[in-house]
Amino acid sequence: MYLKIKNLNKEFEKGKGVQNINLQVKEGELITLLGPSGCGKTTLLNLIGGFLIPDNGEILIENKNIINLSPEDRPISTVFQNYALFPHMNVIENIGYGLKYTTLKKREQQEEAIKYLKIVGLDGYENLSVQKLSGGQQQRVALARALVLKPKILLLDEPFS
Template sequence: MYLELEHIKKSFGDKTVVDDLSFSLEQGKLLCILGSSGCGKTTTLNMIGGFLRPDSGRIILDGQDITEMTPEYRPVATVFQSYGLFPHMNVIQNVTYGLKFRHIDRKDAIERGERYLDLVGLHEYSKYRIDELSGGQQQRVALARALAVEPKLCLLDEPFSNLDAALRVKMRVELKKLQEELGITMVFVTHDQEEAIILSDFMTIMDQGRLVQMDTPENIYRNPSNSYVSEFLGLKDIVWGEDGKIMKVIANEKL
């Protein structure tokens, strides 16, 4: 498998945040880690990204053990929840930032940056300052920036949580399209079950640091492994699109 996590453990003091987590992912697929807050999903993401070191276990990407690698050398790019855009640089400078360290000369870097900006639909905005952009636009810049370095793996930490509902739906569709077009392997963290089900090729449900169930969304829906999963998903129905993909889920009405 392209991405493998083997028995990853992480504790902060007495609290075990991630407990013996293992899963693997094929290249070119989108995995969603889903769970409520405090379940350890962001911690897991940070460990894959290299910002936290697991207490034990291994992370293997494309056959290479990257567990001990620092973030700057890992072939992994992350889109953070708050985007982490550089406010003192403009859009194109942000997007091409990572290319500096890959010995790509400036002209080529700008060209590539603009290609990715185009991909996310922001090609007229390349000279804009970050604070002149709306939330959705900023999010797309962050995405373009991560993709521009053409990483082996792209991580996203609740990237749509700051956007309004309509924009979220739109962004989901675009992200999925992009991911498939580029064939980028992605790991996506969210607490929104609708988002997870629609976007992912595979879903991992986490609870209190443990992996509860990992499978395709359809399989999980049909065969939730325990009551936690089914309650968490809280689904009444799924609406399927013509292309065999899930178009919409209808959540249970919460009391």
């Protein structure tokens, strides 16, 4: 199993959150979480991505517990439900942002960002402010920003919205 989630709990002050989540995901597997609004889908993704700390339980990747790793140290990228693009940056800056924290040289970072710009069909939009994009175009920037890091795990929150 590539990803294992064991007895994961996260309670918010007003209750709810997620209780006793157990999940195993194989390498190459695509998993969909389906459930009504408020059932805890986003909470679980945020726990896996490291944006929330669980009350208890374990998250293991290749049998190593990643609970104590910060989001940027996890081999995981997230496309958030609201995309969470950096509003003061243009398209290519948004896509290349995470590469700043890798060992890639500046030129390589630019080449990779351009490659993913093209993959999501936004060639020609590189210098446009993300605030001038349509919702669907913003979603593609968010997807490119996630994929450019070549994550082992890709989390997509409401990807068909």
